[in-house]
Amino acid sequence: MTSPFLLRKSALGAAALAFALTFGVASPAAAQSAQVTLDIVGTDFTGTIPIATGPRPVFDGTLCDAGSNTSTPITALVDASDKFEFNVQSNYDEGLKDFIVTAIDVDEADSTHQWNIYVNGELITNGGCHTPVASGDKIKFALESIV
Numbered sequence: 001m002t003s004p005f006l007l008r009k010s011a012l013g014a015a016a017l018a019f020a021l022t023f024g025v026a027s028p029a030a031a032q033s034a035q036v037t038l039d040i041v042g043t044d045f046t047g048t049i050p051i052a053t054g055p056r057p058v059f060d061g062t063l064c065d066a067g068s069n070t071s072t073p074i075t076a077l078v079d080a081s082d083k084f085e086f087n088v089q090s091n092y093d094e095g096l097k098d099f100i101v102t103a104i105d106v107d108e109a110d111s112t113h114q115w116n117i118y119v120n121g122e123l124i125t126n127g128g129c130h131t132p133v134a135s136g137d138k139i140k141f142a143l144e145s146i147v
Contacts, residue, residue, distance in 0.1 A: 072130070
């Protein structure tokens with residue numbers, strides 16, 4: 001199923017996003033889940049998704065739960081990817097013991113751009129599986145220039 005919340009900038013305009021948000025849906029609540037808002041800001045792929053998320057295995061089966069059985073930015077991204085069928089790719093960084101997002105749909109990190117993660121407007125410092133999130137939090141994945 002294609003998400004009404006996700007847009008390829010070249011294909012749809014702001015009016016379509018406003019319409020989609022009016023009729024938003026969230027995934028069914030699960031035990032220990034959090035209802036969050038996920039913003040994806042890429043070059044060609046962008047969207048805002050209200051999503052229920054919870055601690056779960058991600059990518060290669062590694063449990064992503066911030067070490068305290070809680071939802072994380074990565075679980076929100078993977079839950080949205082599963083529900084709305086868009087591609088997410090990552091690499092596991094052994095030093096960080098966490099996943100580094102390398103692509104969301106058509107937007108890929110490269111030598112000059114990386115996917116940064118923000119929770120409630122603050123750039124995270126603990127990694128996407130090590131940062132807990134709670135209901136009402138706003139999570140943003142933004143493809144940004146490497147400084």
